[in-house]
Amino acid sequence: MEYKVAKFGGSSLATADRIKHVCDVVLSDPARKYVVVSAPGKKEDKEHKVTDHLINIARSGSHIHAYTARHSLDFLNQRYNEIAEGIGINPVFLERIMEDLESRRASKYDSPAAKEDAIKAWGEDSNARIIAEHLKLRGVYATYVNPRVAGFAVEGNFGNASVSQSTYPNLEKSLALPEAVIIFPGFFGYTKQGHVATFSRGGSDLTGAVIAAAMNAREYENWTDVDGIYSADPRIVAEPSLIRYVTYSELRELSYMGFSVFHDEAISPVRRNMIPTHIRNTSKPEEQGSKIVTKRIPSLNEVVLGVACKKDFCSFDIRKDNMNKEIGFLARATNVFNNYHISIEHMTTGVDFVSVVISQNQLDNGKLDEIYRALHTELRINDAIDALDFTMDRAMVIAVGEGMKRHLDAEARITGALSKAKIKPGMISKPEHGLSIIYGVGNDEAEDAVRAIHSEMIK
Ligand code: ASP
Secondary structure (H helix, E strand, O other): OOOEEEEEOHHHHOOHHHHHHHHHHHHOOOOEEEEEEOOOOOOOOOOOOHHHHHHHHHOOOOHHHHHHHHHHHHHHHHHHHHHHHHOOOOHHHHHHHHHHHHHHHHOOOOOHHHHHHHHHOHHHHHHHHHHHHHHHHOOOOEEEOOHHHHOOEEEEEOOEEEEOOOHHHHHHHHOOOOOOEEEEEOOEEEOOOOOEEEOOOOOHHHHHHHHHHHOOOOEEEEEEOOOOEEOOOOOOOOOOOEEOEEEHHHHHHHHHOOOOOOOHHHHHHHHHOOOOEEEEEOOOOOOOOEEEEOOOOOOOOOOOOEEEEEEEEEEEEEEOOOHHHOOOHHHHHHHHHHHOOOOEEEEEEOOOEEEEEEEHHHOOOOHHHHHHHHHHHHOOOOOOOOEEEEEEEEEEEEEEOHHHHOOOOHHHHHHHHHHHOOOOOOOEEOOOOOOEEEEEEEHHHHHHHHHHHHHHHOO
């Protein structure tokens, strides 16, 4: 039998009743042998997630944060007590879980970031232990599996770790032929040095995708609190359309630009191993949801499938006479960013012109000035004839869809819609694959641009 991996998001696990319901969903299909869980999320919109409280606690070494830490600890105690009581967990079992949090807080770490990750990961880890225990109490053969024991290896930065290649063969061995239902905590793995390191926020999706790829799962089910993937963020566009089928490539572009239903880094493991992925609503298991597939044929009149935007970019605009003749010009420009460990998100070029777009949050500690000066020197900018500028607070708006490849008027219609909304994009980037177009606009124009494109191209 080929198994399914079922990942449940935090809002599906925020209360005792929701956890019970999730367990019903798991048990309703015997193929659901690998269950990945997030930390309990928000019960209602106005509260914070368990992970947010854990971050508060981890950062609360100083007096300034003391109040917040106390508040967060009280919140966690109350939430975990409610859950434990509601699903019949023995108080001694819960006490051990809460002691684990205390011991993570009291331990010595190499850096504040290492401490933060160890504390943050407690949310997923504790929830997996509690859910496995609840299933056992229901007479189900279920077991919690610790990522260290399973060989879930990660590397890179704390808070933004990447999956090590060794994880795949490790999991293939350690999780093969499960007799029990395996409850696996999402969001973190262990570094070579044995430290807990988490992925970026929402990273439990990635854990599920990695397990699905390693086990060559029949399907990766990603259970969440919405009906599926929408053609735009419902906070921006009222009543967007529900997308039934989307390709990995389309979704990768949309997720990168802010479609948060599925973590953008989770796409690559399932895409590489061609694991069908299914986004489903936990409270409506009878609904079809959205399916992520390798290939799809869009209907004849479908052009754009989804529109998204991402804010807070900084664009460095370089104009240099006869740039095309200077061998290594672009390499020298990109090297400046390399030297500051800054990743480049987009680059567009003209005859004597190049724009390098980076995410603004990488520009802390006066880096903006330093980069500006370094570019000026390295590119031998002559102020009399060349120009070097930067613009902050830029947003990228993306229109994505397989259908755009065969509709020659797609760009004209989008540009028309933007100009009707009085938005004049700065840079426009259209990769050769024809699957998407990116428009650079001001942060304050981003939502209007999404609405304009959506209403012209989708509905
Ligand atoms: N609990 C983590 C977060 O809130 C990870 C996840 O839910 O996927 O980001």
